[in-house]
Amino acid sequence: MAEALMLVQFLNALATAGANILPMLEKVSTLIQKRRTEGRIFTKEDLEALLDEGDALEAAARKQFQDTLSDPNTPH
Amino acid sequence: MKRILAVIALALLLGGCAANLTKPETFIERAAYAEASAQGYIKTLSALTCQKYTAAGVCASPGRPLHPARSVGYLDTLSKARAAAKIAIGMPLTGGECLGQPSTPEACLALASSMLLEVERILTEAQTKGK
Numbered sequence: 001m002a003e004a005l006m007l008v009q010f011l012n013a014l015a016t017a018g019a020n021i022l023p024m025l026e027k028v029s030t031l032i033q034k035r036r037t038e039g040r041i042f043t044k045e046d047l048e049a050l051l052d053e054g055d056a057l058e059a060a061a062r063k064q065f066q067d068t069l070s071d072p073n074t075p076h
Numbered sequence: 077m078k079r080i081l082a083v084i085a086l087a088l089l090l091g092g093c094a095a096n097l098t099k100p101e102t103f104i105e106r107a108a109y110a111e112a113s114a115q116g117y118i119k120t121l122s123a124l125t126c127q128k129y130t131a132a133g134v135c136a137s138p139g140r141p142l143h144p145a146r147s148v149g150y151l152d153t154l155s156k157a158r159a160a161a162k163i164a165i166g167m168p169l170t171g172g173e174c175l176g177q178p179s180t181p182e183a184c185l186a187l188a189s190s191m192l193l194e195v196e197r198i199l200t201e202a203q204t205k206g207k
Contacts, residue, residue, distance in 0.1 A: 020123065021116030028112040029097040032105055036098075042105050044165060050108055054115045054158055061122045061151055065144035068127050074144065075133035 103165070103181065110161045110188050114154050117195050121147055121154070124202050141202050150195055157191035160184050 028050065032042045068074055100106045125147040126135035135141075142150075156175060163174050164184035174184035 020119040021113060024112040024116040024119075025097055025109060028105075028108045032098045032100070032108070041102065042108060044104055047104050047108050047111070047165060050111050051158070051162060054111055054118075057115050057118050058151065058155060058158070061118050062148070064122055064127065065125060065147050065151065068125070068129075068144040069148075071129065073129040073131055073133065075129065076145070 103185070107161050107165050107185060110185065110192065111158065113192050114158050114161070114188075117154055117192065117199060118151065120199050120203075121150055121195075124199065150198060153191055153195050157188040157195070160188035160191065164188065 031046060035042045035046070069076075097109075100109055121142070124140055125142040125144050126137060126140045128136045130136050160175055161184075163172075164181045167174070167179070167181045167184060169181065171178065171180045173179065174187060179187070
């Protein structure tokens with residue numbers, strides 16, 4: 001019973017991870033497919049545009065964590 | 077037994093997900109999937125990190141088990157993984173340096189993937205605790 005509960009918890013956890021990760025993977029998948037349909041390839045420039053979005057996402061997450069850390073209520 | 081169940085669940089989930097994705101055929105496409113995974117993990121990390129604490133020092137939002145100080149460390153790992161993937165795509169086929177070590181593009185992308193898997197494991201544990 002405990003193992004069945006653990007499996008349910010694990011699947012719930014992965015489903016939550018999928019909620020964030022799967023859309024990102026699907027976005028890349030769609031772009032690769034689009035390029036192939038156009039008779040082109042997914043280029044380094046396509047990847048660089050994706051990397052720029054990643055840089056912005058990383059900076060926003062870092063700011064979120066730093067803002068919380070600088071709150072006096074946050075335990076250290 | 078727990079480990080076996082976890083591996084079966086992960087294989088089922090990843091198998092189901094992968095079935096709908098366009099298979100990568102080039103190194104650039106594989107690097108793009110690695111970057112997309114890293115971005116998904118950053119979003120997950122952000123969603124699991126406590127944003128506000130009460131005056132008693134308790135997280136005010138349920139389901140966010142990570143302390144921001146720990147999350148900064150995990151974000152640093154994701155940042156390194158992203159950096160390795162960036163280096164890999166710019167590296168000559170003959171090889172070069174990847175995060176301070178002699179490497180090849182393939183090995184550098186593999187290093188990025190291993191760092192992503194490390195963060196995935198931590199996030200999965202955190203999500204289970206946060207439920």
